[in-house]
Amino acid sequence: MDIEKILGVSFESGKHGIKGEHRSKINGNIKKSLDFDRTFNRGNDNPWDYLLESNDAYPFVEVHPAKSGGNLDEVFSKLKWMRDWIIKHKNYKELRKEKSRFIWLHTGGFNIQYTPRDPKVRALSSAKIKFPPQGVVDCDRLEYFTLQQILNI
């Protein structure tokens, strides 16, 4: 099933759904993009910034600072929000079968002191999120997994 039909929204072609200042951080064959935050945030929600279509997969991208432990908490909360949102989605059964990744792109460098044993760091690893986060991503070089596998749902 087509992702636009599953979610009931229209994507923009290429990188047009991505804010201008973020486009250079996201490379590779991007067929379509959606400003996911603008589309689904009803005010107090916590979604990831973008959803892309790339190489028959649908990676989520969050452009977020990585300057303090607080930023780690924020991205962790966003990941939890995304999982809840997907589980509650009316087309959950189709959605969970789609191939995806969650990508955290930092703004202005990485500077979080952490111990790897922190459960939040483990949660990111479990969801196959690269941590420490990176400055740019090449979507053509990513290995994709089903959302079911990534989010343990």
Added chain:
Amino acid sequence: MSIKKISVNNLGPITQGEVEFGDLTLFMGPQATGKSILLQHFKLLNDYKYIYKYLLSKGFSLKTEDEFLQGYLGENMNKVWNKNTQFTYTEHNKSAQNQFSIKSDITGKQIRISKDTGRSICFYIPAQRVLIYDPDGWVKDFGGYPFSYPFVIKEFSELIRQYITTDDKGDLFPKRNLKGEIKDLIDKNLFRGARLKKERIAGLKNRLVLDLKQESGTIPFVSWSAGQREFIPLMLGLYYLLPAARSEKLKDVDYVIIEELEMGLHPDAITAVMFAIFELVQRGYKVIISTHSAHVVEIVWAVKNLLKSANGSFVKGFAEIFSQNSTNGTIKDIANKLQLNKKSFNVYFFNPEDGGINIDDISSLDTLDEKTAGWGGISAASAKINDIVSRY
């Protein structure tokens, strides 16, 4: 009798809990929360006829519940049972829940004793395993301990003593019971080229020594590192379970219980031991481990996660955990059997909240779920440290 599930109420410090045993089961929780008491009762449930016969043959009086419990659990440990204690179990391939009590199943019943009475299907490697050495560095027999000591340490010591007494196939380490890759990891992380040997003292008595292949001679057990002293009884237990002959496992033994597997060990050595644990699991043993080690749980969490991947990815990930090459036949064999035979990994937290100890099922180890993310309190300390560093 082989038990798959138990349910307890008011046993020692445990208020209530239900445990279903997987192919590998972890017990976690702070000290004195009843993990060891429950493990000893699990063995009792499986092996009570054998235990009864064994204790009788060693001169124990077993007429009352208190006598039996003290004989089995140790002095004054009879108090873990009280009038509100309830213990039920379900056997493999059966659905009925059965009540178990010391009186109705053991002391109030006439257990007929013959030479075939009872088999031991639980091999128990106790936390106090460092006590097995006698002052000369040999291994004590059952009678070498005071009456007041728990059965499980005395039985383990006796079985290991018998094993090393009758073993006449060269050094005790390295030995071919362990697959080459496991042996190499253990050598690299624990023995560093030393060999474990039996040595005659003054032509009279055997003792265990490490031979460093140096001119200084052999090293008696009092001079071994703490990790080596703790690890060698565990390794001898693994030898006992991994016959070098063709058979995959000991026919009678279904369950292997290891208390505090990590004692005295560096994380690299823990990784080596966990490799051997997965070898036990793929051979068909069901293994139960109590642990305070985040590293043990991390390995189980990683394997549980990787098991969801395609076979090729699982083999690669599994191999990397143990610093092995995924094209290696042994690694492939162990990983394939774990995945194809759908081995199950269950984790229980002895939770000291709410004024008593409740046993929580945290098998998912789901890091996005608040109930399981703390891994039975094991991660909480790290999260707290991160939080402090992030705030100041």
